[in-house]
Amino acid sequence: MSGIYIHIPFCKQACHYCDFHFSTSTKKKSQLVEMLCEELELRKDEIGRNIQTIYFGGGTPSLLNSEELDHIFKTIFEYFKVSETAEITLEANPDDLTEEVIKMLNASPINRLSIGVQSFFGKDLKLMNRAHNSEEALRSLQLAKHYFDNISIDLIYGIPGQSNEQWKRNLQQALELDIPHISSYALTVEPKTALEKFIEKGKVKPVEDEQYREQFDILVETLTSKGFEHYEFSNYGKPGYHSQNNMAYWLGKPYLGIGPSAHSFDGRSRKWNISNNSLYINSIQAGKLPQQTEELSTTDSYNEYVMTRLRTKFGVNLEEIQEKFGEKYKLHFLKEADRFLQDGLMDTSEETFHITPNGKFLSDGIAADLFYIDK
Incomplete structure (x- = not known):
């Protein structure tokens, strides 16, 4: 079974930290x-037609109207066989989620x-130049819960000026809303973003x-103590609510x-489309x-396997390495x-290696040190 990712490259305004491709x-x-x-x-014959996940990312997919969504779904169902149990996700911004829009999506x-x-x-929202405010964030989730059971939210830690106590209150608010899946990322300073310029000029x-590490530890402890499984470095889900789309990426x-x-992946190669709307259309x-x-190459595939698996609950299995890549x-x-x-920083059981709790914050660095470098 395969997945389809649809990139919707439009946003109302540019977030100060974002380096994804979009147009305002x-x-x-x-x-x-x-x-x-x-x-x-x-591309209907490129990866096989049996589809288990569909994911609308961006950009801001919640800017699509009902006619545009219907057109995309009609095309997908015409050319692909979508499983009856397929997970179909749409990323949305709180300010777009009026009750009318949520009903349309439902x-x-x-x-x-x-x-x-x-x-x-x-x-925090003002510093990041988000299009919504805190009241809209709460209202959108309260509305969404009336129509959707499977809801995930993104939360960012390591925001300049964000205390550990404020970060705990962010997590507590999510828990009080009984959200079953949380994706949480450190606010990284990407090149050529407004945030990078603000820091260079001393405005931020x-x-x-140390703050990143402390807030990551608070995140893990808070959510795992409330029944969430930390099944990937940035993802936490209650039983039955893990992201099938993301797990498919990590499992190759x-x-x-x-x-x-x-970007696309067929098991042997990666493809990526041009990051320009006009040239794409033409x-x-x-x-x-x-x-x-x-x-x-075999080395590329091995390195990707190590990187993705060490971020997850699945870990790196020696038998899999042997079968997929060879003894070397x-x-x-x-x-x-x-x-x-x-x-x-790592432990092993039945030939499967995992990052320990002490090593989780360092997982990407550990993976890089385990890469095979062709000489």
């Missing part, structure tokens, strides 16, 4: 939706909402590593990325796919993993 002008939205459907038809095939709350504090004070399953800047209109392709990579992993076992 929606003049070409209807035309671009038409091209998304054309791309779906052009009447569509969408069965999961991922709502970009980021913080319940107005000062950079966050120390194929997916089709549709739209400007969208290319699809000409019947051409505006994409680049990277064929993955298994021996390399064993040799490099030994120091992390000795330091208590």
Whole structure:
């Protein structure tokens, strides 16, 4: 079973920390939706037609109207066989989620909402230049819960000026709302973003590593003590509410990325579309796919396997390494993993290696040290 990712590259305004591809002008939205459907038809045989997950990301997919959503779904169901149990997620911003919009989404095939709350504090939202305020964040979730059972929210930690007590209050608010899935990310300073410029000019004070670590530890302790499983570094879900879309990525399953800047994976290669709306539209209109392709070597695939699996509850399995990549990579992993076992940052059981609680905040760095480097 495969997945489909649909990138909707439009936003009302630019968040100060965001480096994703989007446009704040929606003049070409209807035309671009038409091209998304054309791309779906052009690529219908690329990864097989049995679909288990559909994910609308962005950008801001909640800017789509009912006609645009209907057109995309009609195209998907025409060219693909979507499982009756498929998880179909739409990312939404709180300010878009009026009761009328939520009812419209509920009447569509969408069965999961991922709502970009980021913080319940107005000062945080203003610093990040979010389009919604704290009252809209609360109201949107209260409304959504009347129509959707499967709801995820995004929360950001490590925000400049955010105390540990405020971070605890953010988490407590999510718990009081009984949200079953939380994705939580550190506020990273990406190149060429407004946030980077503010820090360079001294308008915003950079966050120390200690604050990131303290708030990550608060996050893990708070949610796991309330029945959430920390099943991936940034994701926490109650039983039955883990993101099937994200788990498919981490388990290396194929997916089709549709739209400007969208990435795809077929098990052997990665493809990515051009990050320009006009060039994307022109290319699809000409019947051409505006994409680049990277064929993955065995080493590339091994390194990706280590990176993704160590972030998850699944861990790295030696038998899988042997079967997928060969003896050389298994021996390399064993040799490099030994120091992390000795330091208590990893543990092993039945030939499966996991990051320990002490090592979780360092998981990406640990994975990088376990990579195989071709000489």
